Amino acid sequence: MKRFISLVICLLLTTISMTAFAESYVPSPTIEGKFGPNPYLVLVNKENKLPDNWLDLIVLKPAQNSLGEDFLVEEITLGHFNMLREKLLKEGIQIELDSTYRSLEEQQEIWDEWLADPELGPEYCEKYLAKVGYSEHHTGLAIDIFIVKPDGTIERENDEMIADRETFARIHEKLAMFGFILRYPEGKEDITGYNYEPWHFRFVGEDVAKEIFENKLTIEEYLAQIQK
Ligand SMILES: [Zn+2]
Secondary structure (H helix, E strand, O other), X not given: OHHHHHHHHHHHHHHHHHHHHHHOOOOOOOOOOOOOOOHHHOOOOOOOOOOOOHHHHOOEEEEEOOOOOEXXXXXXXXXXXXXXXXXXXXXXXXXXXXXXXXXXXXXXHHHHHHHOOOOOHHHHHHHHOOOXXXXXXXXXXXXXXXXXXXXXXXXXXXXXXXHOHHHHHHHHHHHHHHOEEEOOOOOXXXXXXXXXXXXXXXXXXXXXXXXXXXXXXXXHHHHXXXXX
């Protein structure tokens, strides 16, 4: 009986701690207090460059996708992504890491690669690719995903993912619960400076994510509101 009771207590405690982790926003102790009240609100876009000391303020953790490809993601962001992924898996949707933290050198390499591709052209690069130092991927808080379909086929091309409205609608409605926002929504291109990217998620913490989602905002609009 005693053993049974301790098992029940143990299970109960595990459930409580898992729920608490899923529902509360836990800032990384390494950046808390060093970068304002919520470091996860850092703004990096075409006008706002990555803060110079950013890498001193965050901890990057290694991660792998189902294809065995290696990534680095900010630690709290990664924990929340894993929970989002689990939740979606239970609903029959498999999302995988496609692009996460990028160093300045890596962003330069992508520019060189894209500009050398005659099929893309400079206009396409300008629309989809951030200048070195101005990519949200430098923060470690941004995650691009791809989808593994139930039949095992991979949906990874931009055009293919943009066309898969049904799957992405189901993914997007779960983002805020785990502290993520859709960073480049449709119809907000003038504000974000980027075309619609259904695959690019940004971690901001649960409370902010819910407010942004419910009010159909961008992070630019949200920051303008709270700074008033
Ligand atoms: Zn991205």
